[in-house]
Amino acid sequence: MNTTKAAPAKLVSPPKRVADYIESALPKIVLGPTLLVGLIFIYGFIAWTGWLSFTDSRLLPRYELVGFVQYITLFENERWWTSLKNLGVFGSLFILVCLGTGLLLAILLDQRIRAEGFLRAIYLYPMALSFIVTGTAWRWILNPGLGLQNFVRQLGFETFTFDWIVTPGMSIYAVVIAGAWQSSGFVMALFLAGLRGIDDSIIKAAQVDGAGPVRIYTSIIIPSLRPVFFSSIIILSHMAIKAFDLVMALTGGGPGFSSDLPAIFMYTFAFNRNQIGLGAASAMIMLMTVVAIIVPMIYSETRKAHRG
Amino acid sequence: MSSLSIRNVTKRFGALEVLKGIDLEIEDGEFIILVGPSGCGKSTLLNMIAGLDSISGGEIAIGGRIVNDLSPKDRDIAMVFQSYALYPNMSVRENISFGLKIRKVGKEKRDEVVNRVAKTLQIEPLLDRLPSQLSGGQRQRVAMGRALARDPALFLFDEPLSNLDAKLRVEMRAEIRLLHGRLGSTIVYVTHDQIEAMTLGDRIAVMKAGNVHQFGSPQQVYDDPADLFVASFIGSPSMNFVRAPVASSDGVIGIELFNGNEKLFFAAPKAAQKGLSEWIGQESCHGHPTGANHGRVIREPGSSESRAMPCQSRSSAADRSGHAYPDSPERYAGYLSHPSGNTRTRR
Amino acid sequence: MADGYHARTAGPQKFGRIAMYALLILFAMYYLLPLFVMVTTSLKTLDDIRTGNLIALPAQITIDAWVKAWSTACTGVECGGLKNNFMNSATFVLPAVAISTLIGAFNGYVLTMWRFRGSDILFTALLIGCFIPFQVILLPMAQTLGYLGIANSIAGLIFVHVVYGLAFTTLFFRNFYVSVPTELTKAARIDGAGFFTIFWRIILPLSPPIIVVCVIWQFTQIWNDFLFGVVFSSGERQPITVALNNLVNTSTGVKEYNVDMAAAIIAGLPTLFVYIVAGKYFLRGLTAGAVKG
Ligand SMILES: Nc1ncnc2c1ncn2[C@@H]1O[C@H](COP(=O)(O)OP(=O)(O)OP(=O)(O)O)[C@@H](O)[C@H]1O
Ligand SMILES: [Mg+2]
Numbered sequence: 001m002n003t004t005k006a007a008p009a010k011l012v013s014p015p016k017r018v019a020d021y022i023e024s025a026l027p028k029i030v031l032g033p034t035l036l037v038g039l040i041f042i043y044g045f046i047a048w049t050g051w052l053s054f055t056d057s058r059l060l061p062r063y064e065l066v067g068f069v070q071y072i073t074l075f076e077n078e079r080w081w082t083s084l085k086n087l088g089v090f091g092s093l094f095i096l097v098c099l100g101t102g103l104l105l106a107i108l109l110d111q112r113i114r115a116e117g118f119l120r121a122i123y124l125y126p127m128a129l130s131f132i133v134t135g136t137a138w139r140w141i142l143n144p145g146l147g148l149q150n151f152v153r154q155l156g157f158e159t160f161t162f163d164w165i166v167t168p169g170m171s172i173y174a175v176v177i178a179g180a181w182q183s184s185g186f187v188m189a190l191f192l193a194g195l196r197g198i199d200d201s202i203i204k205a206a207q208v209d210g211a212g213p214v215r216i217y218t219s220i221i222i223p224s225l226r227p228v229f230f231s232s233i234i235i236l237s238h239m240a241i242k243a244f245d246l247v248m249a250l251t252g253g254g255p256g257f258s259s260d261l262p263a264i265f266m267y268t269f270a271f272n273r274n275q276i277g278l279g280a281a282s283a284m285i286m287l288m289t290v291v292a293i294i295v296p297m298i299y300s301e302t303r304k305a306h307r308g
Numbered sequence: 309m310s311s312l313s314i315r316n317v318t319k320r321f322g323a324l325e326v327l328k329g330i331d332l333e334i335e336d337g338e339f340i341i342l343v344g345p346s347g348c349g350k351s352t353l354l355n356m357i358a359g360l361d362s363i364s365g366g367e368i369a370i371g372g373r374i375v376n377d378l379s380p381k382d383r384d385i386a387m388v389f390q391s392y393a394l395y396p397n398m399s400v401r402e403n404i405s406f407g408l409k410i411r412k413v414g415k416e417k418r419d420e421v422v423n424r425v426a427k428t429l430q431i432e433p434l435l436d437r438l439p440s441q442l443s444g445g446q447r448q449r450v451a452m453g454r455a456l457a458r459d460p461a462l463f464l465f466d467e468p469l470s471n472l473d474a475k476l477r478v479e480m481r482a483e484i485r486l487l488h489g490r491l492g493s494t495i496v497y498v499t500h501d502q503i504e505a506m507t508l509g510d511r512i513a514v515m516k517a518g519n520v521h522q523f524g525s526p527q528q529v530y531d532d533p534a535d536l537f538v539a540s541f542i543g544s545p546s547m548n549f550v551r552a553p554v555a556s557s558d559g560v561i562g563i564e565l566f567n568g569n570e571k572l573f574f575a576a577p578k579a580a581q582k583g584l585s586e587w588i589g590q591e592s593c594h595g596h597p598t599g600a601n602h603g604r605v606i607r608e609p610g611s612s613e614s615r616a617m618p619c620q621s622r623s624s625a626a627d628r629s630g631h632a633y634p635d636s637p638e639r640y641a642g643y644l645s646h647p648s649g650n651t652r653t654r655r
Numbered sequence: 656m657a658d659g660y661h662a663r664t665a666g667p668q669k670f671g672r673i674a675m676y677a678l679l680i681l682f683a684m685y686y687l688l689p690l691f692v693m694v695t696t697s698l699k700t701l702d703d704i705r706t707g708n709l710i711a712l713p714a715q716i717t718i719d720a721w722v723k724a725w726s727t728a729c730t731g732v733e734c735g736g737l738k739n740n741f742m743n744s745a746t747f748v749l750p751a752v753a754i755s756t757l758i759g760a761f762n763g764y765v766l767t768m769w770r771f772r773g774s775d776i777l778f779t780a781l782l783i784g785c786f787i788p789f790q791v792i793l794l795p796m797a798q799t800l801g802y803l804g805i806a807n808s809i810a811g812l813i814f815v816h817v818v819y820g821l822a823f824t825t826l827f828f829r830n831f832y833v834s835v836p837t838e839l840t841k842a843a844r845i846d847g848a849g850f851f852t853i854f855w856r857i858i859l860p861l862s863p864p865i866i867v868v869c870v871i872w873q874f875t876q877i878w879n880d881f882l883f884g885v886v887f888s889s890g891e892r893q894p895i896t897v898a899l900n901n902l903v904n905t906s907t908g909v910k911e912y913n914v915d916m917a918a919a920i921i922a923g924l925p926t927l928f929v930y931i932v933a934g935k936y937f938l939r940g941l942t943a944g945a946v947k948g
Binding site: 023026027028030031034035036037038039041042043044045046048049052061101105108109111113119121122123124125126127128129130131132133134136137138139140141146147148150151154181185189238241242244245248249252262263266267270271276279280282283284286287290294 | 672675676678679682683685686687688689690692693696704705708709710758761762765766769771774777778780781784786787788789790791792793794795796798818819821822849850851875878879880881882885886896899900903904912915916918919920922923926927929930931934937938
């Protein structure tokens with residue numbers, strides 16, 4: 001090198017000031033507590049509930065472990081089995097109906113419809129209402145005495161019967177109707193966004209290849225909505241498992257306990273019947289159900305994403 | 309006094325070592341260019357000088373003062389980013405004076421500075437616009453203005469012109485050079501643009517994978533690349549390499565090339581003779597600028613002795629060497645032995 | 656991109672289009688029916704309800720049911736209508752929304768502009784927390800609120816909603832700030848601005864779009880919440896959703912469907928209003944919340 005290298009100058013090192021230490025720690029100071037509180041109140045509480053589920057707690061929590069007694073009691077309880085069965089029925093129908101209506105509406109709305117924005121707003125507004133309001137409204141509509149059944153009979157169909165809401169074994173289907181009414185618009189919005197995101201050129205290519213409209217939908221457009229199906233199913237199953245308010249407002253779990261869901265079972269036993277241990281055990285089973293459903297789904301989906 | 313000393317500086321992101329011991333002594337008023345392939349750590353180094361990234365090891369001193377533990381605001385620096393990073397919610401005026409305001413400079417003084425800077429950069433009519441209402445070139449000027457406002461000891465530029473079109477880039481380049489001449493401040497300037505590197509800098513640091521491979525004047529880096537990497541990296545279009553064994557013929561040392569079955573001997577330049585003697589019988593790499601009218605033997609930087617380089621570490625550029633053969637062996641021999649063939653002139 | 660499949664191909668036959676519109680309108684009626692029934696029923700007299708039919712317009716419009724639902728209907732032992740509970744909801748929803756949004760904004764800011772080792776892992780852990788069924792935290796939370804001395808209080812409800820809203824608000828702001836260039840923060844640091852100055856002066860002024868989305872989302876979630884309300888509050892402290900449910904289930908004397916419906920509309924009005932005024936942001940919030948899957 002031609003340039004003469006400067007003789008290393010004597011360097012002075014100014015002391016680090018306290019204010020600088022604080023300043024550099026600020027992000028941790030700000031984020032740390034809230035995240036930690038969040039984590040303690042999630043994971044810590046899960047552990048706490050887990051512990052309670054192995055105790056004999058009734059009105060008040062007790063912390064001596066008694067083993068799996070509560071879980072055994074739980075699975076010997078007929079009402080628990082009913083609520084699990086209902087969750088299966090409600091969950092799968094709710095998801096299917098929402099996906100079906102959502103997809104159908106989205107495809108229809110995607111056909112260059114006049115007043116699309118207006119229709120979309122109509123399909124979506126129930127999402128703004130709480131499940132309690134939804135349940136209250138449908139409870140009135142579905143009540144056989146003065147509601148829909150009565151209306152149709154007044155039209156002249158004297159024998160028309162639509163009394164699911166008061167019929168054991170059928171009331172859970174009434175819940176599906178109200179739930180789907182509330183949530184399907186949302187799924188429609190997700191699908192619509194998905195449809196709008198599809199690359200035009202793929203469709204053009206298919207047309208060039210001679211595919212008809214139906215064919216294009218079934219073999220190109222709908223398959224490419226896969227991620228939307230995925231997130232919709234995750235959200236819907238999540239809603240189904242947590243569904244509590246809707247049933248409370250619509251049927252109150254009745255008639256009897258024929259439309260109970262695990263969430264209601266948990267609430268009833270933990271807070272109304274002073275069976276904290278049993279309530280905790282049912283909550284843990286709910287958690288495990290969520291984990292058992294959602295984790296494999298996310299896992300398989302991310303694995304596919306990696307392969308694809 | 310705003311020299312910059314970078315001594316054995318390292319940077320780790322977790323297990324990943326991004327800078328592996330950088331040593332640079334930069335004098336007051338020097339214009340230093342950092343070049344290197346993408347991901348080699350240029351921005352990281354700049355961020356560390358600025359105090360935006362912590363220093364994993366070593367020392368950085370500005371004006372003889374170690375700044376390792378100082379926060380950016382206490383380092384007396386200004387930085388211009390590739391994306392300009394103008395505050396979108398503030399007018400040009402506010403953008404330029406924000407740093408002064410934070411430092412509690414009075415309103416009158418601030419206005420004075422803004423006006424001075426605006427005049428220098430000819431952005432007076434833009435002062436009350438928002439960044440979103442400016443063109444790319446105007447944004448670039450404002451970003452410069454923001455840096456100029458505080459009159460810092462050290463300017464840091466991270467690819468400041470790479471978002472401009474070619475014509476604007478030429479103009480801004482000229483302005484930056486003028487500015488440097490007028491202000492005389494120390495500048496560290498990252499670029500991908502060979503012409504910028506060659507024309508702006510007093511010295512160029514060529515980096516690769518967290519190491520500085522060569523630190524010297526543009527001329528040195530161009531003519532006397534320290535190694536194959538620098539040779540292949542600097543110059544546009546980049547140099548070709550010819551792999552050939554070194555041989556001696558009648559006491560003259562040169563390289564042997566084959567044209568079909570015909571063996572051709574090319575004598576090395578006189579200056580290169582001595583250095584090549586120990587390479588006789590071995591394969592070596594020889595630089596050859598594409599399309600240019602001379603070949604050369606790469607030499608050790610700082611020494612007048614030419615040398616050949618081992619080919620193990622040759623870069624992909626060497627694979628293209630086959631295309632570098634000239635049509636006529638006579639002409640090629642001429643280049644190799646021509647005394648001025650060692651020097652690649654700037655075009 | 657804005658048009659559907661048929662924008663890309665030749666128009667279909669007329670018959671198809673008519674069928675399509677018919678279907679769409681049918682669905683629109685299905686979605687509107689409950690609202691229509693709610694409104695008309697709430698304006699009817701009880702006699703009208705008994706003698707008329709579900710979708711008939713009121714023979715004579717009366718707002719008695721509304722008055723009763725608002726001020727005298729029984730929600731359990733109290734008979735003061737929904738007005739108290741409406742105020743309850745308002746008093747805890749607004750602070751809870753404000754606090755959780757503010758904290759979410761700070762968290763998002765740190766997670767994008769000031770990342771430190773482990774911050775991403777903490778965030779992911781928090782995010783997974785969105786998926787748990789809240790039943791699993793109810794019992795410990797009831798205990799904890801007791802320890803903290805805020806059981807059955809507005810403060811307790813605010814606390815619960817803030818804690819379990821954080822994951823979402825943080826997610827909203829983080830995803831928004833990810834697209835804000837970090838150079839902005841760097842430039843401001845070099846200009847001498849500190850952590851809070853950068854937040855207030857530079858980042859927050861960029862945030863109105865996401866603040867709107869986040870506030871709407873949180874408002875809807877918290878206003879509509881029933882589970883936390885029914886578990887962590889009682890009597891006159893109850894939020895409106897719980898009071899509505901009690902009102903409907905209070906079986907003293909005749910079932911007053913018109914009062915039920917008026918009450919239901921009152922409970923749904925604030926969120927419905929938000930939806931009508933800011934539907935675009937509402938949808939954006941929903942889909943942003945969906946992205947978490
Ligand atoms: N926060 C970080 N965490 C981990 N690795 C990082 C981080 N920031 C940078 N790196 C890595 O450090 C290396 C150097 O990055 P740097 O941005 O300094 O490159 P560069 O030379 O400026 O590249 P370019 O010319 O593309 O701007 C890259 O390999 C990059 O992936
Ligand atoms: Mg860079």
